[in-house]
Amino acid sequence: MNKTDKPYVLGLDLGATNSVFGIVSQAGEILAQTSVKTQGHGPDPATYVRDCVEALQPIISHTGGMEELRAMGIGAPNGNRLSGCVEFAPNLPWGDGVVPLARMFSEALGIPVAMTNDANAAAIGEMAYGAARGMRNFIMITLGTGVGSGIVCDGKLVYGSDGLAGELGHVIVEPHRGRECGCGRRGCLEAYCSATGVARTAREILTTTDTPTLLRQIPLEELESRHVSEAAWQGDEVAKSIMEFTGEMLGRACANFACFNSPEAFIFFGGLTRAGELIMEPIRRAYEANILKCYAGKAKILVSQLDDASAAVLGASALGWEL
């Protein structure tokens, strides 16, 4: 059987806690799924790979065996598409090491394996199964603990000279007196628009004003971005103004990003998008207010069409179709 006749790909969403595997059809259906704990396999990544391959056997058999599997894709923090390695991922068991996981899984399973980071995997997933089907130029923005991005130009993910391209969360959007960012610099988009950034905006408002708000019911140190979303949905004015502020930062930033690849769409993914129009409307408004005239009205501002629970596995699996 020709490689390209094989109907399924295997996806691995490699998280700090769980490694979730799915066998996925071309239509984006997850036919079988399993998971193993990411930690607890010892310091040698070979043991992790061996344990994973063992755990995979039942779902591989269930979907017709290895001969049905075309390739495997891995989405991992700090996963580098060019090297196939997880590089210096502080929350994975191999810490400061460079682990050639793509090669190791490929040798263990006998199929081609590619790896990339979470945001790129999300972009590829969106292109294969989601809102970006048929699009050749778009930008994926993932709003999680950090702000990640995956950039697609002419149908291809942009990896850059070192596999590390597409860190739009670390574009400095406030050049003067910007917030400190986890990267050690100041004023990055991520410092304002990540879940952490939103919680920080909320804490700043709560400690510098005495405006009444539902958010004061939550102890300051426990305040998270989801509390802000929830309060905003309940009509809380302070929470709504935080969403407004966050959306405006994102919209303005995206207006700048458009100057790179004039995308058909910006697709947002992650927890913050659960605020729905409370965040999307300010994004769109700030985008159109700040966009260069020649791009005005062109890009759609969309929310991911991938289901939150399965998006990471789908995204990872979609890399397999590229091999």
Add this chain to the structure above:
Amino acid sequence: MNKTDKPYVLGLDLGATNSVFGIVSQAGEILAQTSVKTQGHGPDPATYVRDCVEALQPIISHTGGMEELRAMGIGAPNGNRLSGCVEFAPNLPWGDGVVPLARMFSEALGIPVAMTNDANAAAIGEMAYGAARGMRNFIMITLGTGVGSGIVCDGKLVYGSDGLAGELGHVIVEPHRGRECGCGRRGCLEAYCSATGVARTAREILTTTDTPTLLRQIPLEELESRHVSEAAWQGDEVAKSIMEFTGEMLGRACANFACFNSPEAFIFFGGLTRAGELIMEPIRRAYEANILKCYAGKAKILVSQLDDASAAVLGASALGWEL
């Protein structure tokens, strides 16, 4: 003879005043050159094309005839690679029109013709004959009356969804109280780092301080960026501080641009680069001071290797190799 055996391409640098043609070898040698005035052919672009083709006959004969010509590339303000049209170019004779010059030249000459804007042509020229030979990921920044850019990802120029990608001169680098830009918005890179922007910085300093400087010898309204370069070379402190300021703006902006495609190099082209290290050193310094850690020390900050006089024709011609 196979099309790909043909040894030469034809380049047209379509400027507001002159249309300069060159026949170029794969090594980037201009074998023959001619030019016609861009204006004065009447409102019908067909007349312009007919007059150009007539003027081309001697140089085409000189280099062995049409059978030696593989293709033609046109670099023009507002030239769109995807449509092959000059679109709404205020300084060209067709003003607000959309003129399908690529198709018109192709029909007149019987060879494939592609068109793009000046900055993209410069990037392609640099890739074919200049500092970017062998590079797969780089960003060209042209510092002229405006600030233009050409972005190359994985060996290909980024055109985006509409052919208008790569307007990095209009990334807003000063989100608060930024300078007015010709595009109607505020705070664009171009408002600070174009020749016009540099002259404006100089005028701001001359009118708001009384520091002695050579620049005061020039009537304020005649002050141009070249006067600033020249004074800086003579050791004038005010002029040097203007170069420093401009370089810092560029370096900081490029540190942001790196987050997009993690390029091997930024290549600067245009009048301002004649200031040499007086501008390049501050660019490099600000770049390294502002770059995200994972990109630090990776991208080279270079000056174009194309000769100013022939760069535009070479750049345009290089498009022909892509056809």
